[in-house]
Amino acid sequence: xxxxxxxxxSVRMEKDKVLKSGLQKLKKELGFEPNTDSLxxxxxxxxxxxxxxxxVLERKYKVRKLVELPTTLSGTKFKERLDxxxxxxxxxxxxxxxxxxxxxxxxxxxxxxxxxxxxxxGLITFLDxxxxxxxxxxxxxxxxxxxxERERHQLGQFYTPPxxxxxxxxxxxxxxxxxVLDPGCGSGGFIIKSxxxxxxxxxxxxxxxxxxxxxxxxxxxxxxxxxxxAHLTAMNLSMRKVRAPSTNLxxxxxxxxxxxxxxxxxTSYTVKTPAGEVQRKIQxxxxxxxxxxxxxxxxWTEIPEPTKKSIRxxxxxxxxxxxxxxxxxxxVEPGIYVYWVMHAERFLKDGGRLAMIISNLWLQTEYGxxxxxxxxxxxxxVSVIDFTLRQFDASISTCxxxxxxxxxxxxxxxxxxxxxxxxxxxxxVSVDELLKLLNVKxxxxxxxxxxxxxQGDMPRDKKWLAVFYGEKIFxxxxxxxxxxx
Numbered sequence: 001x002x003x004x005x006x007x008x009x010s011v012r013m014e015k016d017k018v019l020k021s022g023l024q025k026l027k028k029e030l031g032f033e034p035n036t037d038s039l040x041x042x043x044x045x046x047x048x049x050x051x052x053x054x055x056v057l058e059r060k061y062k063v064r065k066l067v068e069l070p071t072t073l074s075g076t077k078f079k080e081r082l083d084x085x086x087x088x089x090x091x092x093x094x095x096x097x098x099x100x101x102x103x104x105x106x107x108x109x110x111x112x113x114x115x116x117x118x119x120x121x122g123l124i125t126f127l128d129x130x131x132x133x134x135x136x137x138x139x140x141x142x143x144x145x146x147x148x149e150r151e152r153h154q155l156g157q158f159y160t161p162p163x164x165x166x167x168x169x170x171x172x173x174x175x176x177x178x179x180v181l182d183p184g185c186g187s188g189g190f191i192i193k194s195x196x197x198x199x200x201x202x203x204x205x206x207x208x209x210x211x212x213x214x215x216x217x218x219x220x221x222x223x224x225x226x227x228x229x230a231h232l233t234a235m236n237l238s239m240r241k242v243r244a245p246s247t248n249l250x251x252x253x254x255x256x257x258x259x260x261x262x263x264x265x266x267t268s269y270t271v272k273t274p275a276g277e278v279q280r281k282i283q284x285x286x287x288x289x290x291x292x293x294x295x296x297x298x299x300w301t302e303i304p305e306p307t308k309k310s311i312r313x314x315x316x317x318x319x320x321x322x323x324x325x326x327x328x329x330x331x332v333e334p335g336i337y338v339y340w341v342m343h344a345e346r347f348l349k350d351g352g353r354l355a356m357i358i359s360n361l362w363l364q365t366e367y368g369x370x371x372x373x374x375x376x377x378x379x380x381x382v383s384v385i386d387f388t389l390r391q392f393d394a395s396i397s398t399c400x401x402x403x404x405x406x407x408x409x410x411x412x413x414x415x416x417x418x419x420x421x422x423x424x425x426x427x428x429v430s431v432d433e434l435l436k437l438l439n440v441k442x443x444x445x446x447x448x449x450x451x452x453x454x455q456g457d458m459p460r461d462k463k464w465l466a467v468f469y470g471e472k473i474f475x476x477x478x479x480x481x482x483x484x485x
Contacts, residue, residue: 002037002044004116008075008109009043010036022104029255030226031304042228043108048123049235050086053099055127056242063089068121075110078117094280097267098234098251103227160189160294164357164400167431168292169193171382171402171438172355176201178219178289181347183256183340185222188233190292194220195240210244221250221284223259225307250282256340257310261347262286287349295340297359300326300333311339318342323370334367335359341371341401345378348405354379360386360399363465372464379403380415381455383438386468387422402438413456416441419468421449 012019013036027033034042054066069081086100110116173180173194180194198216199206208216217237224230234251252265259265267280303311311319319325319339326333337358344354362368363386375381385400406412418441422429433447441452451468459467 001047001116001119002040004111004113004119005043005109006036006040008111009040012107012109013039016107016109019104019107022107026104026226029304029306031298031302039105042105046102046105046228046231047108047120049231050082050100051120051123052127053096053235053238053245054085054089055124055130056238056245057089057093057096059243060245061089061093063092066124068124069117071114071117071121073117075112075116078120079108079110093245095249096234096238096245097280098227098230098249098253099238102231103253105228105231160186160357162189162193163429163431164294165189165193167429167434168355168357168400168402169197169290170431170435172290172292172353173197173201174353175289179221179285179287180219180290180292181221181223181288181344182293183223183259183291183344183347184293184295185224185233185251186229186294188222188229188236190294191220191222191233192236192240194290194292195237208241210241210246213241213244214246214248217246217248217250221252221288223252223254223256225253225255227253252282255307255310257307257314257343259284260314287352288347289349289352291344291347291352291354292356294357295337298336300335301328303336307336311343314346315339315342318374322374324367324374332367334371335361338362338367338371341403342374345405350405350407352405354403354405355400357398357400360397363399363468364463366463369461369463372458373460375401375403376412376455376458376460378405380406380412381417382415383418383420384464384468385420385422385434413454415455417453417455417458419451419453421468423448 013023014020023033051066054063057063058065064085066082066085069078073081090097090100110120169190176198178198180191180198182190182194185191195216196206198219199208199212202208202212202216220237222230222233222237224233230251230253234249237249237251238245252259254265261284263284265282265284267282300308319342324332324334324338324342335358337356341354341356341358344356348354362371363384380403382402382404383400385402387398406415418438420434420437437448437450449469451470453467
């Protein structure tokens with residue numbers, strides 16, 4: 001379908017005022033504008049997802065049946081007829097707006113070509129022959145294969161290897177009733193793993209009842225500034241239980257830096273209730289048990305202006321306190337992940353856990369010393385896991401931080417930090433081995449370089465890479481990293 005819509009989309013991107021305005025808004029808020037090819041593919045995927053999910057909704061909700069539409073219609077009228085159904089479904093269910101109304105990606109131009117309309121009708125007809133109820137929860141796994149991982153990465157959804165998602169969620173989620181936040185959810189890797197973790201903690205298995213499914217969704221909160229990955233996350237979560245699509249998805253299309261704990265967020269849609277139509281809202285909790293994810297690695301100069309303003313507004317005092325106010329001329333230019341961690345700390349309860357994979361550039365920079373002070377003052381630093389090899393992208397070197405929020409200085413000072421270096425590819429990481437290592441805190445290991453240090457003994461005036469590896473080998477480690485750039 002993307003091939004069919006591309007020529008018309010190319011014209012509309014130049015002449016359609018609504019589409020142009022939406023793309024300009026996207027560029028302003030996200031710092032990038034998709035090209036015609038990627039936008040065509042995203043729009044085609046969104047339409048496919050909406051049709052698939054609508055057929056799922058037909059089995060539980062009193063929505064009109066989606067059937068083949070006349071191919072004598074114009075492309076515009078064809079889409080209008082589909083949109084009527086999707087709009088009604090959002091109103092009737094009181095949910096699924098991120099799936100059925102994904103903002104700019106919903107403006108797919110359908111050409112006046114009966115052959116193209118037949119392709120869309122073909123999917124509608126095919127789904128009537130698929131007994132989704134019999135497929136059950138396997139449908140969630142089938143759906144994951146419809147958009148390949150490589151494609152998600154190419155469409156701007158930064159891909160995190162499953163082993164990293166597993167390690168982070170296994171460590172961060174400690175109880176069956178934990179509230180979990182992913183403030184930059186992408187296509188949903190961490191949230192889906194969190195779902196599976198909570199399901200196993202509640203029932204001992206990943207396949208759960210409708211009641212348990214609904215309860216898990218109540219505990220998961222996913223945020224993304226980009227409607228397309230938010231759409232994918234909502235779709236992924238909903239397809240975990242196709243027999244019981246739930247009306248309480250906490251998937252929020254917002255800039256994380258505009259959010260605060262204990263905030264009521266209103267969507268753009270009204271919901272039918274016995275008392276009449278009301279605006280749907282999502283209530284953010286006062287605090288979370290776990291915050292997980294893979295924040296953006298954007299440099300300060302590349303961060304969109306609206307996000308910069310939000311960072312200054314909510315974090316101005318604390319970044320001044322720790323000397324992390326960006327000064328390009330002075331060489332203080334932290335990546336957005338530094339502020340991401342600082343903002344995420346505000347959403348955690350005392351004893352809550354933050355587990356993220358971030359750029360490891362802070363370990364070897366002057367501003368990283370000050371970021372380290374912030375970590376020392378707010379968390380028990382359980383572990384910093386550094387990767388020698390670049391794992392996801394030729395220009396990005398990474399580390400995992402495992403942090404536990406702690407208000408007690410005495411407890412923080414008594415804590416032992418486990419520094420671990422992973423020399424090989426991420427695929428070689430054994431999650432069970434690393435979790436065991438975190439528990440026993442061995443100082444020697446056949447596979448990894450390991451160092452244990454009391455948090456109270458951490459120097460507050462040195463780069464952490466030197467502390468990590470020791471002064472004698474710091475220079476050679478740094479040289480190795482620089483040679484790989």
